[in-house]
Amino acid sequence: MNLRELAAHLGLSQTTVSRALNGYPDVAEATRRQVMDAARQFNYRPNPAARRLATGRAGTVAILFPVERNLLVDPHFFELLAGLADMIARTEMELSLRATPPDQELDNYRRLVNAGRVDGFVLSSPTLQDPRIPELAALGAPFVVHGRTEVALPYAYLDIDNEDAFARATALLLDLGHVDIALLNGDPALGFAVDRERGFRAALAERGLAPFEGRVRNAPMTEETGYRSARALLERPERPTAILASSVLLALGVYRAARDLGLAIGRDVSVIAHDDALPYLKAETFDPPLATTLSPIRHAGYRLGEMLIDRIAGVDPQNLQEILTCDLVFRASVAPLRGEDGPRRGPTSAASRSRTKDDPRSSDRRPAR
Known part of the structure; x- marks a missing residue:
């Protein structure tokens, strides 16, 4: 079936069918x-050469990742990639996945854009002053970012409200009487970790508190680093009574460390983690079930794809900026702090309740773009 026959079958013009197949937002x-669906x-497949001639596009979008990080074994990146x-x-376009040496990354972006081989890019794991953003903006290349930065340029992004999510999780622990709370976080150069x-520090400061010494730890988000960090914290005589983890993988390491030290999650130490909804590592199947801040990363990948198609079609990047709210899911890994006479609760506060978009603590504090 060719384009004319497909359009006749649907009762639509060939132009409408062509624009639908090519992802135009109108x-x-x-x-x-x-x-x-039709x-x-x-089994209609547009002729690639004809499509390139008709649209002036390569029919390909790309995501580049640095070789040394080996993101293909990172389940968070893999889930994002699956949704994308x-x-x-x-859209009948092609997705190109390219590894690049870190010292050649910007050169590879320039080469792909100048050769007309890629129509747009998805940028993942942005740093606070990510050099890819000004480079691609100067090249005039469409792109969307998974996360936000402090770069003072207008760009399209999709992010979750990380600050608000961890402020709410911390406030919940405070309301349950915990004041000695540890944070196992990701790379401090990355926006989400910052x-x-x-959010963690803001929730503590709201109660006139600050983290105990050595309670904030930054490392790659793997089970092994979660285990090592938690073990170092929990084997101390004065150990934290609660741990916030930036991923379910880190929490898996926390559970293993607690078990090895003879501690019970939910009784001796409470745990909350961020859950990207990894399909093979479900928080509800932990023993005990793991409390989480929840935002499925596969959905984020899908939405980034939609935004990139819009960006390629010419939608202003400032109209493609979205921040998703995380759900806070309470499960048995969290319990009131236990005193000598059993569980006791700390002071309650409105901080533990969901904040609205008008609350300045949940707003984007980076420069306006």
């Missing part, structure tokens, strides 16, 4: 789904 979502039903690939496949620590 096509209604219901029409786009109708066209995509294309799959009749799902969405891009629906925001999570900011």
Whole structure:
């Protein structure tokens, strides 16, 4: 079936069908789904050469990752990639995944843009002053960022409200009587880790508190680093009574360390972790079930794909800036602080309740873009 026959079958113009297949945002979502469903039903595949001539596009979007980080074994990155690939496949475009040496990364972006081989990029794990953003902006290349930075340029991004999520999680622990709380966080050069620590400290400061010495630890978010960090904290005579972890993988290490030290999660130490909804590591299957701040990363990948298609079609990047709110899921890994006479509760506060978008503590404190 060719384009003319597909358009006749649907009762639509060839222009509408072509624009739907190529991801133009002026096509209604219901029409786009109708066209995509029919294309799959009749195994329609547009001629790549004809598409490039008609649209002036390469028909490819790309995500580059540094070789030394080996993100292909990072389950968070893999889930993001799965959502992105799902969405891009629906547009009949191609997703290119490219490893790059760190000293050649910007050169590789320039080469791909100047050669016209890529229509747009997804940037993951942005640093606070990420050099990719001004470089791609100067090249005029469409891109979207998974996360936010302090770069003072308008750019499209999708992020979660990391600061608010960890402020709420910390406030919950404080309301349960915990004041000695540890934070196991990610790389401090990355925006999400900065925001999570900011939320953690803000919730403590609201009660006139600060983290105990040595309670904030930054490391790669793996089970092993979670184990080593938690073990070092929990084997001390004065150990923290609660731990906040920036990933379920870190929490898995915390559980293992507690078990090895003869401590019970939820009784001797409370644990909350951020959950990206990794399909093979479900927080509810932990023993005991793990309390989390929840935001599925696969959904984020899918949404980033949609935003990139819009960006390629010319949508202003300032109209493509989204911050998602995390759910706070209470489970048995969290309990009131135990005193000599059993559990006791600390003071309650409005800080533990969900904050609205008007609350300045949950707003984006970076420079306006």
